[in-house]
Amino acid sequence: MSGTLCIDGIAVPFSDGQTIIEAARSAGVYIPYLCHRPGYAPYGSCKLCTVKVNGRTNTACTLPAADGQTVISNSPDLQHDRQRITQMLFVEGNHFCPSCEKSGNCQLQAVAYHQNMLDNHYPHFYAQRELDASHPDILIDHDRCIFCNLCVRASKEKDGKEVFGIAGRGIHKRLIVNSPTGKLKDSDISVNDEAAHVCPTGAILVKRSAYLAPIGARIYDHHPISEVACEKEVIKAGEASGYPSCDQTKLAQNGGPDSHYAATMPPAPDIKHDR
Numbered sequence: 001m002s003g004t005l006c007i008d009g010i011a012v013p014f015s016d017g018q019t020i021i022e023a024a025r026s027a028g029v030y031i032p033y034l035c036h037r038p039g040y041a042p043y044g045s046c047k048l049c050t051v052k053v054n055g056r057t058n059t060a061c062t063l064p065a066a067d068g069q070t071v072i073s074n075s076p077d078l079q080h081d082r083q084r085i086t087q088m089l090f091v092e093g094n095h096f097c098p099s100c101e102k103s104g105n106c107q108l109q110a111v112a113y114h115q116n117m118l119d120n121h122y123p124h125f126y127a128q129r130e131l132d133a134s135h136p137d138i139l140i141d142h143d144r145c146i147f148c149n150l151c152v153r154a155s156k157e158k159d160g161k162e163v164f165g166i167a168g169r170g171i172h173k174r175l176i177v178n179s180p181t182g183k184l185k186d187s188d189i190s191v192n193d194e195a196a197h198v199c200p201t202g203a204i205l206v207k208r209s210a211y212l213a214p215i216g217a218r219i220y221d222h223h224p225i226s227e228v229a230c231e232k233e234v235i236k237a238g239e240a241s242g243y244p245s246c247d248q249t250k251l252a253q254n255g256g257p258d259s260h261y262a263a264t265m266p267p268a269p270d271i272k273h274d275r
């Protein structure tokens, strides 16, 4: 099935099998995410991509796009919730960006900038999970894990292995390694595996690659995550891509985008939904 949905006032076409977040990305509309990754099966754990769809709360990375949906992403309450989720992720682990090799290439850091996160809001947990530097080529700093499950999915679905798993709940949740000792050196992982490169934070790092790209020359040093996530050729929602606006009455009924976003939206041509 294909059709058109309305995201924050932009009429966005979708094709068969696309989720809301995939349709949005294709149209240059950025919906923040961390546990989602293009080409991976939906997982839906971080809740950062939470949107309102026809007035109801849903995760954009798991909900299939459907014709006539009215999606609100950029409203003050959703942005506030995203900032709080990001702050929780920061205090649950150890994300001290100035001392992290991933700084500038880190999606968590880039999302925090996008959310205008200026403090942690919550008290720190001061996580102290054991670092695994046993493997000759790959390092795991468990204190930087946000449990997005991407390495688990990468190892299983892309590498045909099952090196990683997530065990426990709440503050006892842990990334575990499938090996006789629980150490990475005794697992099947190779530095060429996708699982070694997919981590959105600095939890899984490849050894001897630190500072090959110096601070200041990294991806988010020059491009906000809203651009990077939507690919280079489509920079501004509804502008470079030429997507028209959709019915503003329905948008208002469903909570509406915030006023700043509304002010930057392209002028509204006549486009009508079936419902």
Ligand code: SF4
Pocket (backbone or CB within 6 Å): 144, 145, 146, 147, 148, 149, 150, 151, 152, 175, 198, 199, 200, 201, 203, 204
């Ligand atoms: S190690 Fe990285 S990729 Fe794996 S679950 Fe933790 S944050 Fe996600």
Ligand code: FES
Pocket (backbone or CB within 6 Å): 032, 033, 034, 035, 036, 043, 044, 045, 046, 047, 048, 049, 050, 059, 060, 061, 062
């Ligand atoms: S990106 Fe949708 S729940 Fe994580």
